Amino acid sequence: MGSSSLAIEVNLQDCYSAPNSIHPDTWNQWFASWLEILQPQTPAALGWEVTLRLTDDREIQTLNRDYRHQDRPTDVLAFAELDIDSPLGEGLESEPSYLGDIVISVETASRQAQEQGHPLEIELVWLASHGFLHLLGWDHPNDEKLQEMLSMQEQFLKNIGLIS
Template sequence: MQVEVYVQNYLNEYSQSESIKIEDIHIPITSQTWENWFNCWLEILQPSISSTAYEIGLRLTNDSEIQELNAQYRQQNKPTDVLSFAALEVDSPIPSEALASMPLYLGDIVISIDTAQQQAQKQGHTLLTELAWLASHGLLHLLGWDHPDEESLERMLKQQVKLLKSVGISIDIE
């Protein structure tokens, strides 16, 4: 199984952010690391899918841009930590010939570095850990997971802990 992750980094424009200046932040995760993580996570989450390749878009941005997206797509005019835009319908069968001939596009994950950094400080862990946490959460949403109630949220959070552990990151949830 191979995952292509298209990482778009907003850091070129980050110097305009009032809360974090570009020289104050370093994203400690390479594109190759993202691909390795998503490969590992998909092997855990989708062992029965026979696709040889997946595509995921990952955009690291700021609060201003994610607020615009949140307002446009969720009618919530405020920043958030992560948004997921799934390309697949959860219950739609995928033709096997499509799986064999081209990468399966799962969708896009957008993460606000501003919010991730604030949450990392509040939780007492690194930005790397928070970005991995948010990316795993976004991936679960791309695969159809949701958390409309406390029970499903608890299942999702436990799955995220398992995913992070699989790539050598340990995190405690309360």
Template sequence: MTVTVYLELHVPSLPSEVAALPWNLWFATWIGMVEPKAGKAYELTLRLTTDAELRVLNRQYRDRDTPTDVLAFATRDQALPFPSEEPEYLGDIVISAETAQRQATAANHPFLTEVSWLACHGLLHLLGWDHPDEVHLSRMLAQQARCLETVGLTPPLLC
């Protein structure tokens, strides 16, 4: 399986390590854990930006006039056949680097852990996961923890 990640960094003060992370490998590993399809190719966009942009997107698409940490815009439609020889574009994951930094500081873990955690959360949404209640949220958070552990990261401790 191959995954192409289009990384967009729209925060001037973003640590340079974010761009150096093995995003393609991590996303391929995570997809393989929850949706194994041998030989399939995927594409997605990972955008790190500001609270201001997340606020605009959250207001426009979710009718919530507040910034948030991550939004996922899935393009997958199970009703439409997709040519297997072409990469499937899963959608866009948009993360507020500012909120991620605040959350990392509050939880006393590295910024890169928080960004990876949020990226994985967004990916699960692109793959159709949701958390409308506590049971689904617990399941999703447990999957995120397994995904991070699989790529050698320590998941954040959840209260």
């Protein structure tokens, strides 16, 4: 399949710009490297677009309630735009394809990072990689699929040098 690129739009709420030291260009590089890892399994396209929104517990709880019918905060939500499993029509190779939105609660990520004893940056990237896999059609309906997903996330973080 042809080479793909990934454009990413990073939306940050003002109150979360301080703890997030990850530059939008860095996010773009990381997502692009993950896409390269998955390249043999990913349809060819001129490019891929993803929106990453870093928010708070209040907003993610509203989204979780409205879209998943679970009225509580969560760490990450992924809203896929493209059904990666369906037959792909013409045009994917002629224009960028919008994969969807990843929304991460920085408040929940911060708590989880503290509980696990690692920096917030690692938790944010871990959650972004999880959401990214969901956008590409990965899911974890059982323990075996969850382990596959977690292993790929670990590979992603190793690939960008955040873990060894």
